[in-house]
């Protein structure tokens with residue numbers, strides 16, 4: 001007897017898969033390997049042949065193909081990793097069901113989508129109904145940090161899938177666009193000296209402060225800059241700052257990090273050039289350096305007037321849901337696939353406002369509805 005979607009989600013939540021966010025895999029709650037193995041076993045159990053794909057850092061993603069001899073191939077994808085548990089949260093890896101909701105880390109971001117996609121796949125295979133398209137299911141590592149899993153999958157699946165449905169908590173609304181993200185570390189350089197003789201040194205923190213102010217002014221200017229019909233304007237935020245070695249020393253270095261969300265109609269080169277110009281106006285080049293951080297993700301802007309997007313809209317309507325597109329404030333794996341010629345939409349159960357919170361949860365009625373939506377998207381004869 002196959003697992004219900006709730007039972008499957010409980011199993012997924014109870015296998016921790018915390019993203020190490022650039023650090024080491026500290027203990028067995030970190031990394032995606034155990035969950036990838038579980039998903040591979042599930043796929044084998046429904047009669048598919050899963051492949052494990054390693055990212056350059058060795059982290060596991062997994063995918064399987066259901067070839068129905070159709071012309072089109074749709075990729076259903078959800079990420080394996082979660083953000084770390086909140087220290088105040090009891091046990092986030094023991095799922096708890098209360099008042100029709102399942103609580104636990106990853107419940108909505110994005111193990112709910114994964115459980116619904118896998119259940120839809122299992123039910124189609126079990127029913128013997130014809131898929132309307134060939135289906136690839138993929139579970140990706142590292143969405144929450146460097147998107148290493150979707151980068152590897154997108155390279156592997158380029159030319160094999162024509163469209164992607166990416167599971168994220170959108171309350172079962174469809175998103176066709178989101179901003180891209182680029183991050184930098186800016187380091188102001190100075191000259192060390194004893195704090196008693198500060199004129200013998202050059203204070204890197206004073207320099208960094210002027211650069212941070214320039215970044216803030218640049219951020220304010222974005223609200224009247226380039227604009228997108230769905231996404232609005234780009235944003236910029238300074239996130240961290242580190243500098244100095246002690247109160248009695250004139251600091252030699254001070255670094256801060258910048259997060260910039262940019263639009264599909266902005267070029268990354270111009271985004272970077274504009275920031276560099278703004279910083280240069282505060283402190284001449286030479287007194288500071290800038291480097292890109294590895295967590296870059298391009299923006300997404302999927303055309304809505306295509307047969308597959310219309311099919312998704314019909315699937316939503318058939319489940320009594322609103323088929324119109326919503327903007328997404330955050331970047332997703334969808335952009336990685338789009339960059340490799342696989343355009344797509346983001347769609348899944350759960351509320352993004354619940355994601356990354358201490359009491360992450362998902363409505364079980366919505367989870368079951370998601371199974372219906374995913375099934376209708378890829379199954380023949382389900383759109384009336």
Ligand SMILES: [Zn+2]
Pocket residue numbers: 079109110143168169
């Ligand atoms: Zn997510």
